[in-house]
Amino acid sequence: MPEKDRPDHDEDVPVLTEMVEDEGQRRPAVDGPALEALARELERAVLERLGPEVDRVIEEKLAKNLNQVLGQGMDGVRAEITVTVRQMVREAIAASVARALSRTERK
Numbered sequence: 001m002p003e004k005d006r007p008d009h010d011e012d013v014p015v016l017t018e019m020v021e022d023e024g025q026r027r028p029a030v031d032g033p034a035l036e037a038l039a040r041e042l043e044r045a046v047l048e049r050l051g052p053e054v055d056r057v058i059e060e061k062l063a064k065n066l067n068q069v070l071g072q073g074m075d076g077v078r079a080e081i082t083v084t085v086r087q088m089v090r091e092a093i094a095a096s097v098a099r100a101l102s103r104t105e106r107k
Contacts, residue, residue: 030038047054
């Protein structure tokens with residue numbers, strides 16, 4: 001039995017085989033200023049929700065990079081201090097030896 005001949009069929013209710021165009025449901029075109037306002041609001045909402053996560057990721061990456069850079073910097077400073085201290089010790093020993101030798105030569 002065709003659908004239209006069934007007793008429970010209502011002609012006002014569309015069926016899957018019919019194309020329905022509902023003019024009342026069409027959205028009006030959005031003008032430029034409204035679109036800009038919508039874009040700003042969407043950006044604000046996204047940043048508000050993602051802000052803490054973005055901050056966390058930046059801090060993690062920054063901390064990692066800082067640790068790496070500071071570690072390299074500290075290695076360099078440590079090496080410089082080691083060289084400087086060794087040189088100071090050599091100079092101090094050389095000065096002490098020179099003083100001791102000059103005393104023995106005077107005697």
